[in-house]
Amino acid sequence: MYTQALLFLPLIGFGLSAILMGTARRHQAILKTVALIGFLAIAAAAALAGPEAGSLLQGPTLFGSPLIFGLTDLSWYFVLMVSGITLLTVFFSIGALRDSGSYPMYYAWLFAKVFGMFGVVLARDLLSFFIMWEIMSWATYFVMQQGREEARTAALGYLVYAIVAGMVLLGGVIMLRQSTGSFDFDVISKAIKGYDLATTVVALVLILVPMLIESAVYPVHGWLPDSYASTETSITAYLSSISTRIGVYGVVFFVFVIFGVKVVDSIGFSSHLNLRSILLVLAALTAVLPTYTALFQHDAKRLVTWHSIGQGGYMLLGLATASTLGTAGGLFHIFNHLTYVSLIVFSIAAVEYRTGTTNLNKLGGLITKQPVAFLGMLFGIIGLAGIPPMNGFVSKWFIYRSLILGGYPFIALAAFIATVGTIMSVYKLIHNMFLGQLPERYDNVKEVGFWMQVPILVLMAVVLVTGVCPGLILQWIAKIQTSLGVIPIAYTLGGVASSAGDLNMMVVTSVFGITFLVGALIFLIGGKRRIVSQYDNYAAGHFLSKDVPYNFNYHFYSAFEHIFNSLYQAEPVKTTERNLGRLVRITGDYIRRFFTGQINTYAAYYVAAIIVVLVVLKGVL
């Protein structure tokens, strides 16, 4: 009942808001109300749908087999995340979209996107999965276009990748259907166990590659930064938090449920050199390289989108270990990343709303002007960097522990190197936006309003609470692990119990609370303090005034730039992409020569074509 609602409510919402798009310019409130009610209803349905896990729904019949949908433990986890973050995005956008007239289809495409994502995670046969996958890809493309002019160009970049992914997936669907005679997941899953090696490899590659493209794994990540960073900022938060993770859902679903870890492991030379170890290496590369690319970004949104790729690497790292702790870490990290990355982008959006820019070289000192946005950013970056007590730490701890004890020392090192890069770039983010000198032009900046503060405050609470009591989320993850055929994690409310040593975040946090109070006590023992102006500062004997910038934000990590600049310029994926683009342009230039725009030339083509056809026909006849 609620599962049906999950599929029908977004469709109704899409229809309504598409019909009402004409009201966007004059009566913004109508569309915003429809969206708010719609997504509240979807969130309610998602929350209530849990007990229906296991039951199946039959849809219309296509190609002789019915489309089947149904809820599983894994898909409920994703359904909850999708509906929750969409609701928060809608809350935020109600405050953030000042002239909705520029975004008449904003909410309509959001409904379509939710429909596509729900469809993908609810699909219980291959055909519905493929159809929903395509709907989701197209909806993503349209959602991405919300924004300034460059958003449209950048979205095309996504479209190219999405079409390639769709085609490859179609190949996989056709192949599996031909060899098993069914779209049904159970039938396919059983048939795969009997495949020979070559068929398994082809099937697995055809299915996995689209999922890896969607989850922006190195080296097929090139579409993400441009397209995510150019859209409207609330959409950036939405896309980087959940959209990319549907690809991770695909990886989990196909590797663990359909193919099975044993089949994946059997492809390769030994237990240490097989497809799974290739996935581990790809995941490690995904964690490290984009993180260090983020370091050199000058735009806040772009910096975060690069991290969004890098954090996907952590999820895959955990999942690819296929161990209890690793899969728990990977699955938990999806949730954690969703919360802190959207928190960070919402804070960026709050700053952009007041200052009109996300350029890290122009902002600064906003901490006193926008304290809520600052706190949101602070909680978010502590989560992203994985420092206790925020939730990002717990999942990273699982992943480290599983990599170290699983015998992957250098992969664990790569994960840590990525963490160092994350800490560096998030400090640059918060420092260049909120700390340092406040430029004079931002003297009158104010905090954002209610609708934009609510998502920030809610997410701050979630990031902290699930970090202190990870057991709240781990109870779902243990269920998912059981359904995936992995030994479920022995969770406690504060973390995990294990023979190799426990983790109890509640103890860690309460000890920190007490030691922090001790610090506060020492602070109070000292004399009374006096708050001074930012211009009352050490400047080696010079006098500071409002017209002299006295700040450090250009080339923040100069030593790294010094060492890595040449490497960064010659990044292989970027170079390949640039060369491919050049090839397409040159080919296009040649093809364009045939289209002169003059009717005489086209008439000549017709005559030539008819002559060719006649000659060929004569030859055949």
Add this chain to the structure above:
Amino acid sequence: MNSGLGLIVWIIAYPFVSFSLGVLLGGYGRKLTARIQRRVGPSWIQPFYDVVKLMSKKTNVSHGYMHDVAMMMLVGGTLLTMYFVPVPGFHYFSQFGDYIVIMYIMLVPPLGMALGVGQTANPNGSIGIARALQMLAGYEVTFVLTFIGFAMKAGTTSMYDLMMLQQSGGVATWGIVTNPLLGIAALFALQGMMNEKPFEVIVAPHEIATGPMTEMGGKYLGMMFIQHLINLVVELTIYMNLFLGGALNWFEYIVKLFTLFTLVLVVNAVYGRFRTDSALRFFWKLPLPMAALGVIFIMWNGK
């Protein structure tokens, strides 16, 4: 001693014990450096006088609330780390968090300091923080790799278990004897962790004023001093627990602590300062490959 009344006494007394040890270490450090440079040097408990003086200053300049909270995070985070690092007779908290936890809570004080320094709006401070974060990619990465190798070999990430494992067979089972490559690489990293020369580009007196400390005065500097002294003990203890077999009694502990610190100090006394990129290149050329080699040996022997 890890239950009941004894535990409570430990929890309350340990910060004071640790601070006193830090004062002695700090005083010893200044005295030793002075003697190497043929000076008389200050009193043995000079750091204590410094802290008392700074905490009782009447002028305390703040740049805002984050600046204040940063000081609490700085001291709070260091005390937190201190509780989780096992010392003779007190390892209650190591059952709730292993070395991975310690590694990350050790990042809380620098984060607090970074945020506070950021609000002081002094570019010298920001430059110091940027340097500190870049240096993490040098020494912290090296140190973590040595830990990863060691933990993988032992099959546990708990610091207490690692320590007890080394205690099982005397000197022959100390980490630095069983895994000399890891131990020596970590020694280089320790020099960086403690910000001693040649890796003191973060504070770099005279070059960027005093980096993060530029806008700190009065009780702010005093709290940074307190944190620094406790941190001395914590960092040396971590190395000791991982590679020198830890300690089962306080005599052993203090002997090892001072010996290790002497090693760090004599290097500090005779070296100049590396630029950030030179320091990073040094770490990536010598200690990091050394640690990697050590880990490869472990993997080789494991099969």
